[in-house]
Each structure stands twice: as C-alpha cells, then as structure tokens.
Amino acid sequence: MSNIPETGRTPRVTIRLVVLQILVLSLLFTLGGRLWFLQIRDGDQYTAQANSNNVQEVVTPAVRGAILDAKGVPLADNETRLVVSASRTDLLKQKDDGRAVLTRLASVLHMQPDEVRKKVRLCDSQTPKPCWNGSPYQPIPITDEATTQQALQIMERREDFPGITAEPTAVRRYTSPFGANASQVLGYLSPVTDDEITDAEKEGRSLLRSDQIGRSGLERTYDTQLRGTAGVTRYEVDNLGRVIGKAGETPAVPGSNLVTSIDARVQAVAEKELDQAMKVARKTFDTVTGSYYKADSGAVVVMDVHTGQVIAMASAPTYDPNVWVGGISAKDYAKLTGKKSNFPLLNRAIQGQSAPGSTFKAISTSAAVKAGYSIDGHYPCPSSMTIGGRVFNNFEGESAGEITLAHALEISCDTVFYHLSYDQWLKDGGTKPKKHPADWFYKTAKAYGLGSVTGIDLPSEVTGRIPDRQWKRDYYEANKTYWCKVAKSDKQDYASQIARENCVDGYVMRAGDSVNYAIGQGDTLVTPIQMARIYSAISNGGKLYQPTIGKAIISADGKTITRIKPKVTGQAPASAKTLKYINQALEGVVTSGTAAWRFNGWPQDKITLHAKTGTAEVAGKQTTSWFTTYSKDYAVIMTISQGGTGSGGSGPAVRAIYEAMYGVQKDGSIDNRKALLPHPETALPKITADGTIQTRKAAWDMPALPSAPGDAVFTAAALPPDRTERFLLGRRYGA
Template structure:
C-alpha cells in the first residue's frame, strides 16, 4: 500500500470515529431528556400551555341597621385585551385592533395602550398601568353596555384577543333615595405601591387587579369587605386561545358590614339639609345686602347614650356611582373643585367651622366648675368694652342682670364676654405667657374639642382650640412672611389693611390679649370645630358626661350569615363636671327650646312628651356671611345641623332640626304617633338583622318604646 493510500484510510477512520462520537452524544442526550428528565420537562411543557387567571371575589355588602343594602353588587360587562395574542400580531394589525376597540368602548387609543403596559416597565403610567398577572387579559373598559359586549362576542374574527365577560361591580340601591356618599366611600384600582406592599407581607387578599376602598366605610373596613380572590387555570394553544379550564380555586366573597345608619332617618336628614340650603339661598342677608351663599352644610344624628351614628349628611355631595368603571378626569376635577364646593369633602367630619353660641354651654360648665355658681348674676348690656373696642350682643340686645340659665336661653354674648375677660385678668395678663391658666380652654379640651373624636371613618379633622400655645405656634410659622411685608415700604400691590396687619402681626402677633379671651368665650375667633365634634360634646351634656368615640359599624357578618365581630360602642373619656352642673345646663337648654332663641321654630311641638334641649349659634366669620348652627338633644338622640354662610342658627336650620325630630319620634302636629316614627319603636335596634341561607336579610324584631 502506498503512503497516499495509507493517509486516505487514516482520514476515513478518523471521520468514522467522529461521526460515531456525535451519534453517541446525541443518543445519550436524547436518553437523558426522554427517560431520566422526561417527567420534569413534560411538566414544564404542560405548564407553558396553561395560564393562571385571577377570579376577583364578590365584595361584601354594606347594610343599614335594618338590613337594607346601602352598597351591594351587580354584574357588569368588562372588555379586556389579551396581550399574548396582541404580541403575535404585526405592528399595523395591533394598532388597528386597538383603534377598533377604542371606537367600540368609547376610550382614546392612547388610554388603552397605557393600560396594557405592565407597571414598572418602561412607559408605564402610575395608577393607569397593569398590576395584574402578565398572563391575564387586561381590562380596558368596565361597566360597558351589553350591546358593546355582544358586538365583540358576535364578531370574534374582527376582535382577536379581545375578551368580553361579566364581572361584579359596586351598586348603590339608595333605599328611600339616600345618598350617603361621604359615609360609604368609594373604590379605585390598587396602586403599584399598595400592590408591592401587599406582596411584601404576603397578603393573599390583594392582587394586581384588585380595587380597594378609598374613603368612608369602604376604606375603614376594606380588609373585611374585599374577600379572597380565586384562581382559574386555563389551557391555551400556541396562539393563546383558551381551550378549556385546567383547574379552578373558587373565590371567597367579602364579609358584610352592618352599620348603625338608619336609611329612613338618613333620607330625612339629607332632604332637610338640602332643602334648608336651597331656602337660605333665596333669602336676603340684611348685613351684606345680598342673598345668602349657603355654600355648604352638614347634619349629624347620634345615639346620645352610645355615640352610634344614626345619620350623617354633607352638602355639597356627589354620586358614589361615578367611581364605578373608572372616573373621568372631568369628573375628578369637579369633585376637587373649589368652585363646585369641593364635593369630596365631608363637612360633617372634615369641615371645620367657628361654633358660635353653641359653644356657650361648655363655657358655662367651665365657669361653674371654676369659681362661679348657679346663683351668679351678671349684667347683659348691649356691648362690652375691651380696650378701645366694643364687643356687642347679637343685634345689640340687653337683658339686665341675669344668670347662666337666662344667658343661655337668650344667648347673651356680653354675659360670657365678662366671664372670659375675668379669667384673662386673673390668670393671663402676661400676653406672652403660653402657660397661663385658662379655665375655659381647659373645659373645651375636657369636652374633646381640638382633637379627633375617633370615629371609625378615615380622614377626620381635629378642629382647633385657639389658645395661647396655638397662637404662639401660628406666629412662629407666619412671622417671616408678614415681617418681610412690614419691613418694606408699602406698595400699590399691598392694601392698607394687609400692610397694617403685617406690621402689627410682626410686632405682637404672639400676644394673647383680652380680645382673644372674650372671643373664645362665645365660640368666635380662630377656634373651629367639626359638626361631629359638636354632636359628640352635646351627647356628653345629656348622658351624664360620657364622651363616646362615634361608630358607624355595628358588626361584621360572614357571607354565610355568621357574626364574625361585634363592634361595641367605645368610651373615650368622661368630663369632670359635677352632675348638678350638667343638670343645670340641661334645664337651661330645655328653656332655649321652650321660650328662648329656638322657641319660634318649635311652636306646637309636643315638648311635654318629647323633651328637646337645644342651643342656637350664629358664628361671624371675617369676609364671609354668618354660619348658622343648631345643636339639640333628647334622652335618646343628638341632632346637629350647620349651614355655612346661611344666616342665623335657628333661621337657617331651625325648620330642618324640627323636621328631623318629628321623623325620629313620629310627631304629627301636636301629637306623638310612635307607629309613624322612622325607626320602629323610636329607638335604634340593639339586635342585628337576620341573614338567611338564601342571602336575604330580615330586619330586627321591632321593639315598642316603653
């Protein structure tokens, strides 16, 4: 054999060896994949052909004390886009499909595209992007019409990857026409931060597609109402089309919140508040010479002995249904608009107003427990001079020497001016001493003013006690601003008033003077309260001095009707006022209703059968019209109503207060007809509604008033 033939044979052997080695390696690899690792890879392949779809739970109900639904659920058509299918389309096909969907659902194509972007990815828009499973169709339109859904379902070839199905959304049955928006609250989609926080604590009740409570009961009791989501695993083909269910984990409906609200009473309160505001807007203000603005108002009804909220209304209000399916920018702007009266703000718990003469019973308690007696007699002239300024009675009335009871009955300002001035002279003539004692301030704080009541609703305002410490703190926070104005020559842009005020404030804005003390004694000046705070304090006057933390919820009930939690009334304090003084004030406030400043609105009311104590208030606010108040209570209830820029207390709200009392006790003319009362038995039920297996709710057994 030649040398060349030997080399050719060697090459052939090498090639054969290489080929054999390659086939051996391939065989071993195939054996490993199919035999040794077969089950693992089969499972992975199977997993790639199924997707997890979140099944949102049905949110729990919110019902009133009789079991009437205040918030329930209804089915709604939801249009979603499957991004898996969209990604398989060409760019032009995708754009055309999104455009077609935008036309059908009535939303801009850009808005739909923004909803399809996963939160945290490039181009995601906060509170618009998708937080849910990447394998789940993304909702782009909620609460659409049935015709829209049918169009998509009947023409699937024109809408590849578009899903139309029914889901539950919030519904507002509005028994007796109630609104109750500020108490109930609303829902909106979970934010990216909230979703991340839920994942950190492994909160299984929330997912990227959840809606959460944003205000009111919906927010306060969100963890009970939201329920637990379920999961549906669906098999899909290579194009992402659903072939069928692989497995299902059922969702768990949310729990029901039973409230102390009575829908029938709530309806009366809402109607009366709205009617009184409308009526006052037609009345002429004798001070300004123009009609009353009556720009806002609030009304509260509490159980006097428990602090439970029976009714609570605020004006202006809004329709809570605007949040269902997503709120538009125009609607949201309206809710926050000052021109529209900021409808989203609850005047009952968040509105803060000067209390006017409704403040005087607490000043009476402060005086009686700090040196004055029930036999004290003080002049009630038309005005009281403090320095170079006269502080006047309302309409400059004069009543001679009177006691506390008469001063409350006729609402004598100058009587209380003298009390405030006396304490200032005794303890506070050093205007810079922030620690100087003030018995009237102490008493106001004793009744809970200047701090939140602790109601089980979010966002409550604390009010403000304008005492020495507050004035010093305010001065420190504002002095740089006003001193900057005062240190420069006056310009045309600065009015005489502003320039003079700035100079005085810069020099002595910290000083707590006698004028501050006398204004405080009649609920004027910088002291402000919420209607709920005032109602809680009046309840303490009538129930022996107990301050209750107002509550809206009474119980949490499971979907099966099991009571999971009872929410008992909670005492938050007790005022240190002797019972004899509370009784004295109580009798004086009865006379306000019978023959005092509220008597002209209560003529013919059966006061012997239903004893009503009341106090009117007309708070003057710089640059605005008078704020009108009436605070009243019986043995069972407290009723407070306020109208900002609405005129005098009894003149603006008196008729509404009377109508509410008539509804609570079934008053017809001069008779009490308990059967006509808004609440059976005229008192709120202690029992809870009965929840049946079929989901229906029976009212508590009616109790007769003893």
C-alpha cells in the same frame, strides 16, 4: 529536509500538550462544578422556577361584601353586569398597537375612539384621568354597561376584536334606598396600585393586581373585611402558551358584610332637609352683605346619644358614588375635583371645620363653673363691652341686665361670656401670664375632645383647633417672618396693621383672643361630628363615646358575627349638677330662647328637645349657621356655611328630621305609625341558615313594594324585574 534535530521538537510539543490538557481539565472541572451548583445545591430553587414558567394563573375576583343599614337594607352591594374588557398584552402584539380594534370597539359601544384609547393607557404622574392604574397584565374594563346585543357582536366576531372580552361580572352598586345617597359615608372603589401591593406585602397582607380597594368612607375603613380573598386557578401551558392541564385551584372567598348603624330612611330625610335648607338660604337676603346667602356647603349628623352610633350623616355638596364604578370618566372626575366643584368628595361632617359660634357657650359654661364662678350667680349682660380700647358687642346689640348663666345660654348673651373670659384672663396674668396659668376655658374644651379627632370609623377625619397658648406660640413661629416682612412695608390696610402687631408679640394671648374664644369665634375650629359627640355627652350624663358607623361584621356564610361595641373614651369635664343645669338651660332655648320661634307647637311635654343656636362670623364671608340639638335618644347637629343664623338657616330642617323620626305631625300630635325611628335600633338584622341577611319588616315603608308576611329577604334577585327596577331607582322620602 530540515537540519533541526528531532530531539529539539519533543520538549515543546510535550509542553503544549500538557498545557492543553490542563485547560481541558480546568474547563471540565468548572463545568462540573457549575452543574453541581445548579442541579444539586440550588436544584430545588431552579426546578421551582422552571415549573412556574410553565404555569399561568387566572384570577377570579372575590365577591365584595355588602354594606347594610341597621335594618339590613343594602346601601352598597353587587350586581351582575356585562363588562367589556381589553387585554393590553394582546393589543400591543398587533402592528398598530390595537388602535384599529379599539376604534371598531368604540363604534359597537357607541363611544368615541379617543375615550376608549384613554381607558386602556396606564396611569402615571403625567397622565390625567381616565387611565388604568391596575396591572398592565390584567384585563382593563372599558364599560360595565354593555347591552346583550353589543356583547354578542363582540363575541361572535372574535377575529375583528382580538384581545377584547365581554362577560358577566359582579360590579359594585350603590343602591340609594329611599333616595339615601350617603356617598361620603360609603366611599368608592378603584383598582389597586403597585405601591399598595408592595406595602401590603411588607405588612403581611395579600393584595392581587386584579383587586379593587376602598378609597374613602366605609369602603376604605373596612376594606379588608369587605374585599374577601380572590380565587386563583393555575394552568399548565407548553412553550407555545397552550393549556395542557390544570395545576391547581384556590377558590375565592367572598367578603364579609358590614351592618351599619345608619337608618336608610332617616339618612334620606337628613339629606333632603339639608338640601332644602340650603336652597331656602340661597333665596334669603343677607342685609349685612347686601346679597343672598351663598349656602355653599353644609353637613348634618344624627347620633344615638347612648352609644355614639351614627344614625345619619349627610354632607353637601354631594355626588353619585356610582360614577366610580367601572372607572370614572374625565368629565366626571373634573366635576368632583375641579376648582369649581366645591369639592363634593369632602365629608363636611368630619372634615369641614369652622368656628362654632354660640354653640360653644355650653362648653364655656362648663369652663366658668370649673374656674370657680357660681353656677347660681348673676352676671351683667350689657349691649357691649370695651376691652383694650376695642368694643365687643352682643350679636344684635341687646341688653338684658344682670342674668344667670342659664338665661345667658337661652338668649345667647355674648357679653356675659366676654366678662367671664376676660376676668379669668386677668387672673391668669393677662399679657404677662403666670408660670402655670389655669387656662380653664382652653383646658375644658380639650377635655371635651375638641382639638383632637373623635376616632370615628371613617378615614381622614380632621382635628379642628383650640387656639391655646401653645398654638399661639407655634403659629407665631410659623408666620413671624412673613409678618415682619409686611411690617416693613408702607401699606396701611387692616391686614398690614395686624401683621405689624403680630410681628412684635404675635405669640402673646391677648384679651381680645380670650373674649372672642369664649363665644366660639376667633381661631377656634370644630367639626360637626365633634359637636354631636359633645352634645350627646350632655344628654347622656357625661359619657363621651367614640362615634361609630360600623355595627357588626358578618361573614358571608353568616356563621361569624363580630359586633363593634360602643366605646366610652372620655368623660365630660362637668359635674352631674353642672350638666343638669346646662340641660335645663338648653331646654329653655327651645321653649323661650333663641330657637323658640322655630318650635311653636312642638310637643315638648312628650318629646323634650334641647338646643343651642350658633351664628359664626367669618372674615370675608357671610355668617355660618350652626344648630346643635338633642332629645333623650338622639343628637341632631346641622351647620350651613354662609347660611345665615343658627335657628334661621338650620332650625326648620332640624325640626323636620325630629318630626320624621318621632312621627310628629304639623299640628303637634304624634302618629307612631309614621315614626321612622322612635327608638334607636339595637338588634341586628336576622340571618338565615345560608348566611342571607334579611331586612326587618319595619324597613319596608314603600307603597311600591307591597309588604309580605314576616321579614322580607332583600336581594335584587328575589324581586320581580319591575319591582327591582322601581327599588333601584330609589324613592324620595315623602314622594
């Protein structure tokens, strides 16, 4: 027995019991507090989260709205195709990450296994196309060209193809009516990215991981209106993922339709004539370089001079926008973006910049009159001028004596504009300019809108460049380190000599800069859409319109129509008298000037044309062809890089476009029955009670599709299969 008294144990046991009770009470209090926090204070939040864990969402994409021409002919719409898709989630559950399934699928689809596997990998900065840049939880399309037999093979052997589906899906289609491609105008689609979803949330917009969004062209500009709102069906599932009921449904809202000012038939003609002009140029020998013209790119714009609406816009080289549908292949992507592609994704009409050559002289004429030179005066047109020890020649070394400004425009005399610009440069102080030089030639060009975007409803338009004093200063600051480094070298080539000059005073506006600028040479850059806007203003009395292609947005049910109205954003910096004077001079270019040889037999008394030719010289390249023209209705502007002279390279193509629109025959007669667009289209296509947009009867100028009484509804479903196929193949103008 222990000798320790009982009274010695009692206090220690009591203390332990008290401590234990305190700990138990503390734990109970903590647990109770936590339960109160979870169930009462934040109970609703956690209840909602718990419920969401038992709900799965299935997204139903909205049908994208169509893009239509001015008469209602679809340029881009949708068709039902059998789409084979793969679920990455299901594939990754398999032991081999789905490699065997994808290999079997490739065999059924007659594709290479590696090609199929690449399509289901996720895109990142290190992964080349093809890859999937959408949500990894969304079914990934493998092909949208599956046959019925292939779809049946997959669906009847589900055990061999877990995670693979084959079902009818609405797929974008670029129809090329009458052979009108319009790829750079329309743009293309691709899956949304995570960054775009995040940005949309910040802006209060809704984007789903299943969405396809516009990447360029009208598809991008009007993406929100065209895309509509996807539908979402919410299913209740148990902890094993089995559906036990429907939790709710939000139906899809189809996108609105976009009616454009494009005329599909005129678009087809413009594309055809641009392509033909470039082919002819490549067979034309350039005596200056001793080789054939390369004609490596070009653009044409047809604009309604009274609204700024674009009737046709073509860019070359071009591409088929359908290659993007269902995901672009690596081979096709390389063709569009590789170094040898010449970048067909560029829209040269709004992104192609080059010196405008003599087409700039209409602007210089306005500048000269504003500077105080007499509109009725006579000015010397010698074969050359020597300024600062350098000889500046007329383009072909011609001399015309004392002539008017109008005659200088007609025959495109360079030395008249050299003289005017040089004289004004001297008045502004020469190499030691006044504190506030007038700079009429530069300010007038900017007042016409050059050096700025026109605001056309297409993405990524460029500004061009007006090389005024501020630009000279900025350019000098950006390049002086390089110039001065070259200046210290022993090189004696031309580029090194220029670098030495620029190192010393590259910020100075020299006489040579000003005289070259006056004839559209030097550092000046313009785009075809800018010149179309300017020459439209000369035609309409001075209104500078913001160019537009979108004409109206029409809801899917046809009940809401939002017109996109023409907008005047400026006034030509010339009086009515000056514009009338330039008008008459530019008519003379067609009747007796530099373009006359291309318009023999033209019915000028019935359809009066005005024009200005331009041949821009580019260092290290062949000359760029420019041809700017207009009638009382339309401006037609064409340019071909390394394509020769203005009238030589582009003249016949521009004439052919006018012939097609006005129905002018080869003998000079006019056949209104063959005129594609003798007057600009002002009305919208007819909309039926159910929202269907009808094509106007005049659009059906196709023997393969017999005309029906009244207006014809244009939908693929409304046509017999043989006629549908015939239309989808397109019909080249004149074929």
